[in-house]
Amino acid sequence: MQLMADDKKVGVLISGTGSNLKALVDALVPIAWVGSNNPDAKGLDFAHRKNIHTFVEPKIKELERLLDETFMQEIEFLVLAGFMRVLSPEFVKKYPKRIINIHPSLLPAFKGTDAIRRAYDYGCKVMGVTIHYVNEKVDEGEIIAQEPLWIVNTILNHNAHHTNQVRYTLKEVEQQVHALEHSMYHKVIRDMLGIGGWG
Incomplete structure (x- = not known):
């Protein structure tokens, strides 16, 4: 069945707090359901409060089976938002250009965890x-969008008539990168769904 633009929704997979999920909900991205491999994921509680259907399956093969048999039929895109498991190549091959991920680096640099x-x-x-x-290799799928973030603060020293570059702390950088994720993801997804909001 071909979905009309007004009917298009995404499914979201999470593993933790769901901070990107919250940003998507706040931006009115239409979400059909939220799934997780982690029954203790705090993002599930948030989804419950927003009356979004949720499901949990710790085993990745069983999770993929559920997606295959039921949940992928309800959505246009599968959105990974802090989902800390790797989907199998067999599953990913079935859904070319339908699974989307966000990564905190300018790929292809710093693929994988702790980027x-x-x-x-x-x-x-x-x-x-x-x-x-998402394709069969971790963080190697076709790039949809990128946005850079400078992590040095240039300060003008009036007395010495030159500038100094002061580097932000790691904690400050993490906060800035996550804020960029939250402001960027929903715009791209809304645009891909044909409901506007990016650019």
Whole structure:
């Protein structure tokens, strides 16, 4: 069945607090359901309060079976929002350009886990966020959108007549990257659903 633009919704997979999920809900992204591998994910409580259908399945194969048999039929895109498990290549191949992920680096740099800390420790002055389609390899799918973030603060020293670059702390950088994720993800998804909001 071909969904009309007004009927198009996304499904969201989470594993933790669901901060990106909250940003999507606040931006009125139409969400059909929220799934998780973690029964203790705080994002599930948020979804309950918003009357969004939820389900939990810790085993990734069973989770994929549920998605295959039921939940993928209800949505246009599957949105990964802090989902800390890797979907199998067999599952991903079935849904080309229908699974979307957000990653806290400018891919292809710093793929995988702990990307913010690794980029910070490397000494990067520019970091950022990437939204991409999910394929069979981790963080290697086609890039949909990217946005850079400068993590140095340039301060003008009037007495010395030059500028100094002061680097933000790791905690400050993490906060800035996550804020960029929250402001960026919903705009891209709304645009992909054809309901506007990006650009």
